[in-house]
Amino acid sequence: MKIRSSLLVVASATLLFSGSQSFPPIARGQEPATFQPPSDxxxxxxxxxxxxxxxxxxxxxxxxxxxxxxxxxxxxxxxxxxxxxxxxxxxxxxxxxxxxxxxxxxxxxxxxxxxxxxxxxxxxxxxxxxxxxxxxxxxxxxxxxxSRGAPVGVKLAGQGMYRMPRPKRQPDPFRGKKVYAARCALCHGADGLGATSGHDVAFPPVWGPRSYNMGAGLAKVSKLAGFVKMNMPLSKGDTLTNQESWDVAAYVDSQPRPADPRKIR
Ligand code: HEC
Ligand code: HEC
CATH class of the missing domain: 1.10.760.10 (Cytochrome c-like domain)
Structure with missing residues (x-):
């Protein structure tokens, strides 16, 4: 029984990571200096x-x-x-x-x-x-x-999205739902559809028909977890734990959104 369930965990972890984690996360505090772009x-x-x-x-x-x-x-x-x-x-x-x-x-x-x-x-x-x-x-x-003055051919700190270290526990949408209610719903809505003020989108939808589709980078749980970890709640990046970021990403990406256009015929 015990062997069986740990095999299951390994199998699902393999599924989760295959193809998406090609290089290891950067050790925090050991990144090269951040590049300063020119001002407007x-x-x-x-x-x-x-x-x-x-x-x-x-x-x-x-x-x-x-x-x-x-x-x-x-x-x-x-x-x-x-x-x-x-x-x-x-x-x-x-x-x-x-x-x-x-x-x-x-x-x-x-x-x-x-x-x-x-x-x-x-x-x-x-x-x-x-x-x-x-x-x-x-x-x-x-x-x-x-990019004026940015070095070419080296990894710059902050380039791309943050690559999440592997989660201690399997990312869980049910735990993530609680994180979402506590830390995200205020702006993005309990229904994930965001909020508009007049014609302007005040808070963008994180799922539903007006959000990113299933083929997008953020539709991958690992990518979304890295984005959320460093950037959300807005202006309070790096306040969720890694596990909370994984869980809330699993929750958001388990919600309905437009199909991957490569799979529609
Ligand atoms: C829903 C979120 C989202 C929106 C909206 C979005 N992008 Fe992206 N974009 C991403 C993600 C995720 C990546 C992949 C970053 C990575 O993997 O490092 C990316 C990558 C890129 C890259 C390459 C970055 C790199 O370092 O390789 C460029 C350039 C880019 N986007 C431009 C745009 C432009 C222009 C628009 C608007 C027309 C746009 N994006 C809209 C999420 C988004
Ligand atoms: C204080 C308001 C606020 C909170 C709280 C907040 N966000 Fe956001 N979020 C924003 C805004 C505003 C943007 C768009 C930024 C821009 O346009 O400059 C955004 C962008 C996003 C995006 C990319 C665009 C999209 O709609 O898909 C995602 C994904 C996201 N937030 C997820 C989250 C998650 C998950 C949480 C909770 C951990 C969270 N946010 C908490 C305000 C917030």
Whole structure:
């Protein structure tokens, strides 16, 4: 009996981690210094600066400036916090210097523009703008500008999302539901649908028809746990324990959301 149940745990842990944890978590306190992106006042005038500013507008008000490509109530900034600057929220300064990059998602080397197309398709549950469109070009310009002076070919502290250490206990949506009620529902709603004020989305939906779809990065429990650990509750990042972050991520990702468009025919 005992052997049987521990085998079950191993099997489910293998399922949980297969394919997603390719390198070990960074030891806290041992990361290299965080890169400081330039401030907005340093955006130059002229056509390049105009493109960068356009990119920033699309990034923060995606449903307004890139409307035909957006299929939900999120903006790029809903996840890439602080206008794409916040460490451990996949900052744009860390992104620019890590492409082109090989991705196991499609087994090919992607350019940054293609990576951004992916966020439109899955995280924004929308339609990818063409690679040579002004939408993609201005987002790439915004990322390029923000990475000014960032070193290439080294791991930067805060690049990408935080990679969670493995949980002590199997992530449990039932425990996670309690964490959600206590620490998240105030803003995102007990129903997960977020809250609007007038036409503006005050708090984005974390599940339901207007949130990210099943193919998105955050639809993976490990990715969401790392995002939540470092960034949520908003402005109180790093206040949940690792186990609470895993559990609340398991709960949020067990809720209904739009299907993975690769699986719809
Ligand atoms: C629902 C959350 C969410 C939204 C909304 C979202 N993204 Fe992402 N994005 C992610 C996640 C998760 C990753 C993967 C980060 C990782 O694995 O390190 C990512 C990765 C990226 C990367 C590559 C970062 C890197 O370091 O490799 C770029 C660039 C990017 N997103 C741009 C955008 C843009 C532009 C938009 C808006 C059109 C957008 N994202 C909307 C969650 C989101
Ligand atoms: C004080 C309000 C507040 C609390 C509490 C809070 N969030 Fe958020 N959360 C936000 C806001 C606002 C954003 C979007 C940030 C932006 O647009 O700048 C966000 C973004 C998110 C996102 C990415 C966008 C989306 O809608 O999918 C997720 C996932 C998320 N929060 C999960 C959580 C979880 C889990 C908790 C509880 C541990 C939590 N949040 C607690 C305000 C909050």
């Amino acid at each position: 006042s340093e955006i130059p005038s002229g056509p390049f600066g105009d493109l960068v500013r356009k990119g920033e507008h699309i990034f923060t008000q995606t449903g307004v400036y890139a409307r035909p490509y957006v299929g939900n109530d999120l903006t790029c900034e809903s996840c890439h916090l602080d206008r794409g600057r916040k460490p451990y929220a996949a900052p744009l300064w860390g992104a620019y210097v890590s492409y082109p990059r090989f991705r196991t998602k499609n087994n090919k080397v992607s350019r940054l523009g293609e990576r951004i197309q992916g966020c439109f398709r899955f995280s924004m549950n929308g339609t990818p703008p063409p690679l040579d469109s002004e939408t993609i070009r201005s987002l790439v310009a915004y990322s390029f500008w923000m």
